[in-house]
Amino acid sequence: MQSLPSLPFPEFTYQLEEVTRIFSREETSGPEIRYDELKIGHARMLWYKYTADREYHIPMRLGQERVEMHFKLQGRSGVSYEDQHLIMTANQQSIFYQRELEGEYILFPGEESAFFEIEIPRPVFDSLIMEDSLFLRDFSRQLQTPRHHLWPGYSMHITPQMHFIIAQMRDTTYTGQMKKLFLEAKMIELFLLQVNGYDQELQHKVSLRKQETDALYAAKAYIEQHFAEDCSILFLAMQVGINQKKLKEGFRVLFGHTIFGYVSHVRMEKAKQLLLDEHKTVGEVADIVGYRHQQHFTTAFRKKYGILPRTLKQ
Structure with a gap:
């Protein structure tokens, strides 16, 4: 008898913890708030409702790393940090990543607002990534960049x-x-359900004929063979016989990378191989993979892998 695959969550020790908190306007000198919180070890679920007599901006600081599934059930609210602002209205859902995020929540006056969110730790999210999902592949690729926070802008109807x-x-x-x-x-x-919805949206963004799909695979193969040479969008489009717009959009849908992002990825993978397997200096490796200036190569390598090239050699 074949055993069923285990869910990713049981790798942690979970204890149910349920908390309900209600704050009146008199207690908070602000909005009336109720939230029901349920923790299962590292995972956290939150049902949140509020009514506000005016617009409130509440400071927030998030240090831990997490992926959040967010569902705006009623009303509207927002979040603001650095130069980014997101306002979510009723019946919208989103997936985003947070780490070392500092900004503010925005609560709007009017009818009661409500949302539901699930926060899961990064290891659990990583265990859920499937290669056959365009959305998860793209989301996971973005998480490899050493940014403090990531709100990719994915938002759809619930x-x-x-x-x-x-x-x-x-x-x-x-x-x-x-x-x-x-x-x-x-x-x-x-x-x-969220992932499937985002996958369908990505697939519908670009309608590709077989000839165009073949051209995109040819562009990918060309990059892998000539990554140190001219791999600009204009040059590649002429090389494989496809217009620039279709090349840019189709490449990301099929392969989960922008053209520039994939060229950089192939260069860094080749550089890592050269640094590990051959007796070459950092400067020689930078030149081989197409960088005119060693400093630019070092910056790109550290951004990709989180360490300096010389550290890898050592």
Whole structure:
């Protein structure tokens, strides 16, 4: 009898912790807030409701690394950090990554606002990544860059099925271990619905004929063979016989990289191989993979792998 694959969540020790907090306007000198929080070890679910008499900007500081599944169920709210602003309205859902994020939440006056979110640790998210998902492949690639935070801008409508699952999670009558297993299963189901929706959106953005698909694979092969030479979009489009717009859009959909991003990726992988396997200096490696200035190569290498080229050699 074939055993069922285990869910990624049980690799952690989970204890159910449930908390409900209610703050009146008199207590907070601000909006009336209610939130129901449920923790299962490292994972956290939060149902949040508020009513505000005016617009509030609440400071936030997030140090830990996490991926969040966010569902705006009613009303509107927003978040602001650095030069980025995101306002989510009712019936919108999003997936984003956060680390060392400092900014502010924005609460708007009017009708009651409500959202639901699931925060999961990075190792759990990494265990859910599937190579056959265009969205997850692209999202995972972006996480490799050493940025402090990432809000890729993915936002879509919440489907009726998602609403139903969220209601099931909130209203379940299970307790103890059965509740833990039920919520884990529903988290996975909700995650897959989000991913499937984003995959379909990416696929619909670019409609490719077979001739165009063949040209895109030819462009990819050319980059892998000539990464140290001219791999500009204009040159590649002429080389494989496809217009620049279709080349840029189609390449990202098929391979999860921009043209520039893939050229850089191939260069860095070749550089890593040369540094590890052959007796070459950092300057020689930089020249081989197409960098005129060693300093630019060192910066790109550190951005990709988090260490300096000379450190890898040592």
